[in-house]
Amino acid sequence: MFLLRGLLPEMTPVARHPGWTADQRRTLGDLLSATARSTESALLLTAYAQLWDAEILVRSVFEGSLKVAYLLQSPSSFEERHREYGHDLFRISLLKDHAKYAELLGVLPSVSDPGWRPFRERLLAEEEREEIATAYPKQVRSSLESRWGFTGLIGGLARSGDPIFKGFTGLATGYSMASHIAHADSVGTSIAMERDYRSAERRDAISLAHGVRLMTDVMVCFHIRLAIGYRFISRDPAPVARATKAMTDLKTSFGRVYEDWMEAEYGTV
Template sequence: MERIFKSWSGLASHFIGECFDVAKPFIDERYSGLDPLIRFVAAQLYIDCHLSSESILLLIREQKEWDTDLVARSVMEGSLKFTYMLQGEPPDIGRKVDEYWNILPQFASIKHSERAVRFLQEVPDPDNPNWLPFKELILDEPMITAIRSKYSRQERQSLEESWSFTGICRAFAKSDNLGLKLFANLAHGYGMSSHLIHKDADGIGMVWDRFRRDPERQTAVKLGHSARVVSDVCTFAKLRLFSLLRACQQPTDSIGTIEQRYQELLFDELAKAGKQFTDIEYSLHGQPG
């Protein structure tokens, strides 16, 4: 299996790298086709998702498929936020970029401040120099009042909800775009990854169940699991590039051209691994138990 994982991770890395190369001119600071703030914020989120995607592929290469789900959840959420942000007419995009980059961080800064205050109240030596980073988070009351005076509690909650994973999926579900409607179905996978992140009984149980299976089923599910993650990494790379090109009013046919080059060696092989898992898990062995 080592050869397979190296092949998948290497090819997928090249695939998302080619997507990044197409995107690069449009996130470069010299690009003038977008409002400067929109371009800057889009660039930071695009780059961050790409770097995390590379981390996922390194984990796949090392056969750490469970840990990939933790980082993949972050890339999934970042990619959906990127798509949501760049969806619509320029005024709508500008408003959402301002919400994401300027307004929501202000709300978060109040929460960070409150946590820091509670922390310093509970530690035995609050003046210890080790706690200086916590003191830097504390806002003075006039600043907190100024932030809160701009928005009511209901407005703050509504804005935070609209930028949550569930809120974005809900917005996509109402879209006239069939592709965006389908992304609303990601809520199930996002919820399942929560069990792994929080190390609850369901999350630990999924890992435990994997190792109870016979060798044939273990191999099939390991390959199927990894193939799904690699496929998702590539899909979200395409989604980010498509959203960026569309916002820049550029043709998107380059995505299909890149994809075609990797169809036989990567995407067909990922699909085969998924089918093999289904055949072995359900057809030959019945329902998993």
């Protein structure tokens, strides 16, 4: 946690790049701040051995990092992608929220009760609702959401051939696991309990490996954000190299945690 907290200031040149418009700077600032907050929270949970809850936050860090990477992949596509993320998808989300709140309020017996005012205020004026629905027909909404969803983002970045994203798809397994946990399906609710039924040796080995994997995942995500940001603004990449070395040294310090788990679990290294 302290390593990444110490590295976070290296993102300042990206967040405060003079080439951004005020709107672009706010969008990137919000996204970078969100990933940084969730990263620290995930590391705190990991430190207290709350690994399954940490998985959900690491999923958020992963998805936020994918969006940073997609936004900043190329100067030629930045303005269009920023408009999609910061404007189009925002308005589409307002429309979706309106539908959800309207459905909820529609089944309440006392919708005019003052306690429901926060929900009523999330409803769009009919004129605004129609304007958004007209501007973004269902097919357009579906296309945008698909392109900016997890599968669309990771697939697009992986297929681009961009060397920065080499091996990034390997993080998808953790994302998939976190989905089970976040949605509390039968896999997500049983997987943690199953570990408790293992022998102490197997349980301790996999718990250590799991914790290291979570820490490694957020470090990789930070490195992606830093590298793509510095490349986009044509900044001297020396801080990226320093961050790479610091994170490599930390990973080395964990020793044979993964090999120890493999040996405990499968009797082989």
